[in-house]
Amino acid sequence: MIIICNGEEQEVAEGCTLSQLLDLLQLAPDTVVVECDKKIVNRIDYETTVLAEGQNLELIRFVGGG
Amino acid sequence: MIIICNGEEQEVAEGCTLSQLLDLLQLAPDTVVVECDKKIVNRIDYETTVLAEGQNLELIRFVGGG
Amino acid sequence: MIIICNGEEQEVAEGCTLSQLLDLLQLAPDTVVVECDKKIVNRIDYETTVLAEGQNLELIRFVGGG
Amino acid sequence: MIIICNGEEQEVAEGCTLSQLLDLLQLAPDTVVVECDKKIVNRIDYETTVLAEGQNLELIRFVGGG
Amino acid sequence: MLQIADKTFRSRLFGGTGKFASAQVMKAALDASGSEMITVALRRVDLSNPDDDIMANLDREKYWFLPNTSGARDAEEAIRLAHLARAVGNTNWLKLEVTPDPRTLLPDPIETLKATQLLVKDGFIVLPYMNADPILSLRLQDVGAAAVMPLGSPIGTNQGVLTRFQVEIIIEQAKVPVVVDAGLGAPSHAAAAMEMGADAVLVNTAIAVAGDPVRMGRAFAQAVEAGRTAYESGLGVQGKKAAASSPEVGLDFLR
């Protein structure tokens, strides 16, 4: 199925969880924060959060800034 | 009777009107604005405004300023 | 014969005077000063100053400056 | 006899040498320079320099400065 | 010509009326300054001195009055003064001043924006005195300020335009006239503000406390004209490298 990830379409398997997505994207969970349809998801819920068709995810992290 | 005029007690006759007070104080009506108990009195009402015991009047005018 | 005028060779007739040179160059005498071999020539002597082969003349005038 | 030392009269014995004067004034020879009548005296000559009546001595040294 | 709201002004020097030694000196100095708009403050009538009335001394045909809200420490006090000003002066023009701290007399950005918004809705022509804050300036013009009045330096300090870089940005972005106010202590300060592109300047202390206020009023008038003319005429660029003003050619004979 298709979800929107940082503004781009992303193909993921049915029943894919958030932690599986992060694995897929090779992202260490503790270095990012995830907004799912504008709501921040707690890290402890990554395992149990099952993604749904058309959901809008934002994966945010710290970058260099002043 | 006694009214408060610019913070000081002022003796005026019973039934004294606002315009009579201004005469008494030698103030040209069109150079001042009068607040009576915090409400601005329109100039046209000076004649008909009868002062009452203990009323708090503020007589304000333009002064030099930057 | 040849003289040097402001750094450039100038052909003039034998016996040519300074005032004749200025006429030739279309220069009003009272707007220039003439150095002949590094010496300033007085205006009153322009008529009587006869140029000689190879003389080095500088014709100087005022220009815009700050 | 009397000499002038830094502008003030100083009583010294006949035949007094410069090094004796410095001893008298409790000055270490290597910390001062001596001008005798406007001429600088070399340190090696302090022993042999005999002072004369009315000589004008300047004893100069380093002080704090910017 | 300078236009603010629906009025036009030939003079780009606004005058203050405070701190003058006498009404006579004030009148003569304002006259010499050529000011067409002058600020006045609101205070209690001095009942022991009922004839002390500035309006008796100034021809309102000649001078457009701009009442200020000096002394107001928040929006509420400023709005109260605004209504008193409108009642006594029959004018809806207002120099909005909200200065909570008497130590610095610097304006409060929050209360100034709030009061501007409410007074504009209430039909006032509002010229807010403000810190030289470019973003605040954009917001004030968005809520309907008729002009913005950024400060050059604190009131009465005569230090000139210490806020140069901010004022330059304010002018560059402004859609309403920019009037540099406060701290202009010498004609050169006023000229510098005008050369930056300010639409006008307001001067009070520097004229009022001068040794000769009348001549000083005239000096500021000339400086403001000079600065404006220079701005319109196109100033030369500043550089670090020297450039001769006399020709570099025609000198061979010297060497």
Add this chain to the structure above:
Amino acid sequence: MLQIADKTFRSRLFGGTGKFASAQVMKAALDASGSEMITVALRRVDLSNPDDDIMANLDREKYWFLPNTSGARDAEEAIRLAHLARAVGNTNWLKLEVTPDPRTLLPDPIETLKATQLLVKDGFIVLPYMNADPILSLRLQDVGAAAVMPLGSPIGTNQGVLTRFQVEIIIEQAKVPVVVDAGLGAPSHAAAAMEMGADAVLVNTAIAVAGDPVRMGRAFAQAVEAGRTAYESGLGVQGKKAAASSPEVGLDFLR
């Protein structure tokens, strides 16, 4: 009125004649500037263009010519130019410029003093262009300079009076007129110099290269008058502490 040597001048703005786009523009700009003394340089006649003559364009009844020695790199070259100037211009007035380094066009203190001394002995009225050096200024006046001309910033840079503290000392100590020269790029710079107490300023580049030299000439004229008037009228002191321009009493009703 400004007096230099035996001449008096109503205008305290001296004009330069270099860098103008045309003789017409120059004439109009000098006219607008009200200058009574103008500088000119000496160069070889352009034989291919014999009619190009500045004296034909300027009325010497109206403008007092101050020939300069621009281009001179040492006292000897300057003295040679001085004599040429006297011969062509029938004047013994001279703006002495000795600038050995074409990169900076800054004056040489040693050669300038030397040339001043010799030229004064030779009957010239010498106005030396100098670095803003207070001690040199004292020495130049001691050897007979008719005025001193300290620089504000390098020629043609339009940076204004970067030498403020030195010029203030020069003015305080001077027994001859002080004319601030070079680098004045805007009317506010000229006004600031006059407010410091300078007796006059010399402006060339800023007027000549302006978008509209004629209006800029007028702007400088006004600014110089403004600055001088302010100086004579007594400027208020600068402070750091704010001081209200509106009364602090009569506000009890607000609180």
Add this chain to the structure above:
Amino acid sequence: MLQIADKTFRSRLFGGTGKFASAQVMKAALDASGSEMITVALRRVDLSNPDDDIMANLDREKYWFLPNTSGARDAEEAIRLAHLARAVGNTNWLKLEVTPDPRTLLPDPIETLKATQLLVKDGFIVLPYMNADPILSLRLQDVGAAAVMPLGSPIGTNQGVLTRFQVEIIIEQAKVPVVVDAGLGAPSHAAAAMEMGADAVLVNTAIAVAGDPVRMGRAFAQAVEAGRTAYESGLGVQGKKAAASSPEVGLDFLR
């Protein structure tokens, strides 16, 4: 030692992490700067480059992270970024930046005060970036800002403390630490801010874009210490009159 909220810092130089050529250079420069508090921004993960992670490069035992809300144009956007920062960084510290205008990157006083108030209530330790506005500074500290961060000049301009008189007032009145931020382009600028009595400075661009960022980081560290030490040691007063540093007596023999 500097204390902000409940944390103390030995170093009074805060470092930025933007604009470095590489993570290696950044690490070395921050190390040389001795900074204990560093700012970071929040952005979308670059999915094409998942390993590009600043947290992998910086030891959080060594550096206290101060996430900023750069990019936020109003209070709402800033608050959203604040919550993201708290979630990703497990910290409630925040450098609040609300800059509606990308042309100037100057802060919005209204939205900054609003966001500070709400975020403080929500348990954040808020250090707001602000225009050098003394009244706004008082209001921010009143609503619970842990420190105030007035700007010296616009972000990235390297112009130093152009807001001197305002920052001096802010420092004089502040009950919370004052951190001068933005525009400090040279160690001398940072030293000057500290000599004025600032509690700390934040430097990013000047170190990151230096020819040698590592040595520049060290230079700023020294300058900040120098400026602080000077402030604590009591600077001599400035005057206009010269005063000899060598004795004036003992020279009679020369005359």
Add this chain to the structure above:
Amino acid sequence: MLQIADKTFRSRLFGGTGKFASAQVMKAALDASGSEMITVALRRVDLSNPDDDIMANLDREKYWFLPNTSGARDAEEAIRLAHLARAVGNTNWLKLEVTPDPRTLLPDPIETLKATQLLVKDGFIVLPYMNADPILSLRLQDVGAAAVMPLGSPIGTNQGVLTRFQVEIIIEQAKVPVVVDAGLGAPSHAAAAMEMGADAVLVNTAIAVAGDPVRMGRAFAQAVEAGRTAYESGLGVQGKKAAASSPEVGLDFLR
């Protein structure tokens, strides 16, 4: 390393020894400053106080003495002092000061050049104190000055480098070391001079009269190192336009 004549110095801060409250404070402050070259003056011995001897307090292995000619009003007096200095100090190094006017203590360009020329011929290593005059600087180096010492502002005024544009030109053109002397009143001033590319600075009053001269000595040492390091590391350019220090991409989610 800094090289002057045949000597090299690790420290680019030269110390003055005047105005200290006591010899003990002076020693400790010089120690903290890390200075390797220090100036001393020449005066009559105080016969009522024969033990008051600065040389007894300072280790000449540790500090290179630079005797000055303070008090000299012309070349002749300076040369006399130079010979006395050589005799008492067994050194041919000299800080040449010729200051005819006790009101300003500013140097005389003419006498300074004359004395430099004669003393160099006589075998002295001459470091002349000079006004910030770029042409004079070229001439002094031409006659053999080992370094040039332009002033930042008048002696003892703590006003910093008011002569910035001149000092920048002097540094750009110098073939000998440039030591900024006089008026440096704060570490930020010294850092600024070093950032401009000065080879060293001389500080006396600002350290000697500080509330805590020892800590102030240390502060100047750090500031001088910071400024030099910054100069060598390549400072970022100053601009007027803001430039973000955080990335401008990756924010789409906010809008």
